Amino acid sequence: QQQVKQSPQSLIVQKGGISIINCAYENTAFDYFPWYQQFPGKGPALLIAIRPDVSEKKEGRFTISFNKSAKQFSLHIMDSQPGDSATYFCAASPGGDSNYQLIWGAGTKLIIKP
Amino acid sequence: SQTIHQWPAxxxxxxxxxxxxxxxxxxxSNPNLYWYRQAxxxxxxxxxxxxxIGQISSEVPQNLSASRPQDRQFILSSKKLLLSDSGFYLCAWSRGAEDTQYFGPGTRLTVL
Structure with missing residues (x-):
């Protein structure tokens, strides 16, 4: 119940295309869903995050779509650029006193072909 | 602004x-601190x-240990390294009441 399942494991997208990464969870107590971006040799950095009171959050070319009933959330990267090539991690947190317990997906290696 | 340092690289x-x-x-001040490993x-x-300070919770039993001697200092230790300890070690912090974790630059450890 504590797992976050992320897919695909790797993804190749043409420049200008839409990159879509999906995550699914089981624990209905999760109430915070961040996405992190990691470049090789660097630590992950927060990209965008959503709480379940909204179904979508957009920041520039990055959008999180959230489906509470299906217990799924996804990251969409519009107009994908070579600079977006990185590993992306979804995560979920139960919040409250356990808000340090981020449960991580396994990661998706995204390659944008020029 | 907040910064997080790790060494060695x-x-x-x-x-x-x-x-x-x-x-x-x-x-x-009084951040939550984390050690992660990434194979x-x-x-x-x-x-x-x-x-x-002094409050450490372990998620995975192994030959590693952690200590927090000061409010903003977190140390990862081992008495005897194993080959399987090789990996990329990341430290992160978060504010007590918030969820976002901010990561350091990481340490690449190779055990030969």
Whole structure:
């Protein structure tokens, strides 16, 4: 119940295309869903995050779509650029006193072909 | 602004040798602190977290240990390294009441 399942494991997208990464969870107590971006040799950095009171959050070319009933959330990267090539991690947190317990997906290696 | 430092950036150690990795945070007080390990091409494995000085919780039993001697200092140690300890070690912090974790630059550890 504590797992976050992320897919695909790797993804190749043409420049200008839409990159879509999906995550699914089981624990209905999760109430915070961040996405992190990691470049090789660097630590992950927060990209965008959503709480379940909204179904979508957009920041520039990055959008999180959230489906509470299906217990799924996804990251969409519009107009994908070579600079977006990185590993992306979804995560979920139960919040409250356990808000340090981020449960991580396994990661998706995204390659944008020029 | 807050910054997080880790050192060393890279480390090559023989099997059976001790380990000490250090993480410090600047610009905030009483942060939650975390140690993660990331194997090559894999996800993040939470090793330890701390909500205060001297308070350490272990997520994965192993030959590693952590200590928090000061509010903004977090140390990862081992008495005897194993080959399987090789990996990318990441320190992170978060504010007590918030969820976002901010990561340091990481330490690449190779055990030979």
């Amino acid at each position: 890279t480390l090559v150690q023989p099997v059976g040798s001790p380990l000490s990795l250090e993480c410090t945070v600047e610009g905030t 090559a091409g894999r996800g993040l494995q939470l090793l330890f977290y701390s909500v205060g």
